[in-house]
Amino acid sequence: MKKFVRGVDAFNSFCGKWIALLILPLIFVVVYEVVMRRVFQSPTTWAFEMTVYFYGAHFMLGAAYTHLHDRHVRIDIIAQQFPTKVRLIVNLITFWLIFVPFVGCLSYAAVTYAAHSWSVWEHSWSAWKPPLYPYKTIMPIAMIMLLIQGIANFIRDVYRLKGEEI
């Protein structure tokens, strides 16, 4: 179990560092399009959609990394008043009551959603007409990474309750 937690942490930490760098091509494409359109009067057909793809991949795939670093904003003003033990127990309960229902359902929904896109070989309506199924597949991948990180955090909290830090 401890190995699993460490493995998930290492995986999401590794992925997060690379995903973070997606901001650089995002900036590049945005600036490239402005320069091409305004300076050379030859707008691209692909920059608009490329921009959106980089942006979507960036924040969606970053969700697990953000959860690993506990940076999804939470309102813990009340929780902080409790002793650590109570807080950990609340964490364990909210994992089943809040995290699993939503992230689980959304993961399932995302798989169905992307599968449908693959089944019809969905393409965009724009002039460039890129295939949409690779982009839509990011949704289930991101959600499952997030789900696994949530499970790892849950197990970590179980160990903490026993007084062990992973």
Add this chain to the structure above:
Amino acid sequence: MILDFNPETLALIMFGTLFIALFLGHPLAFSLGAVATFFGLLGWGGSADVVLALFANKTYGVMEEYVLVAVPLFIFMAQMLDASGIAEKLFHTMHVLWGPVRGGLGIAVIMVCAIFAASTGVVGATEVAIGLLAAPALMRRKYNIPLIAGCICAGGTLGIIIPPSIMLVVYGGLVGMSVGKLFAAAFFPGILLAVLYMIYIAVRCGISPHLGPPLPEEERTYSPTKILWMVLTSLVPPMFLIALVLGSIVAGVATTTEAAGLGASGAIVLAAGYRKLTWTAVKDAAQATLLVTSMVLVLFLGGNAFQSIFMGLGGGDAILNILLGLEVHPLVVLFIMMGCVFFLGMFIDWLGILLIVLPIFTPIAGELGFDQLWFATLICVNLQMAFLTPPFGYSLFYLRGIAPPEMTMGMIYRGVVPFICLQWAGLFICIFVPELVLWLPRALFGD
């Protein structure tokens, strides 16, 4: 339909459940989503498949929303500016310029924050950078500690009202309004707040100089040419960024998203100019950007899920009927809405508030015949307070994270109170002088 209530009751139950879920301390994004999941599966007539497909659709909606692409770009721009060390230079210059005046260093803090606010769109990085410099510097000069805390918190919060601002980007993305117009509308209200803060500091320190003494004579040793050089090197680069971002939007050269991209690349160039552009700096900025961006946009996923179920169950109409059923003057309804936003601001962060209230309040404002641009600006000015009102206020947390040990949480709480009053004053001015909000967008973009 398992839960068979009328819409009003169901709306109330759903909100009640949300508040209980929020205070359990689980991330807001998932709490919103979980409440949506339960009420969607149990309370809605549609089948589970329909609800899940709706969630996936809404999620993809966020993934393809071009307007929101500006969010990571503005955040990266702020991180890069932070790494460039421009805040230090700017603060040092303002310190020298304003030091001789009573309360001058407090005014300097607000000025630096306002200039920064006009070049970036976030609160965190700016406030931390300026707070780290200003708190020790002002304490060394025997400034009143609560006053210092108030200055830094209120000044840092300007980042998200003075355009560019990710709050306005998010607002535009949520409601489908032109972000350029929102920027123009929020410009003078943002400046108004900054001016109110500076007047307050000047008057208070003018009356009781021990709160903010002027710099002693022996420290005013800079020659005029030296000062001029400092102003040039520290003020021109941010002005260049402001011109690049806001200028390209106003001139119609670029969309908001493109302007954000230009700003981000401009910030990289600036960091290079100050010889702070290293691969480590870029990597750190990118990682910090990812953490904030993902937090903001994943919250969108939960918020969208919540809102689509809440509206689908008729909760929006229920609240609309209650508020319009009061049959009072529209201004009273406006104040009720503003009061709600203020109250929520004590416990929830700005983004959660926008996600929860906008879909409900926007149609109400429409029914009452309010100008949507004016209403949007009022909400955003109001949300400035959400950063400062305890117990949950981002600006308080940021300052707590970097405060010197002598600055206690109690001092910070006490210090922000006058600034919250000033923000209320600013909000009232915007309510009763709508021209302050509407003049610039009309002048720039027409009607």
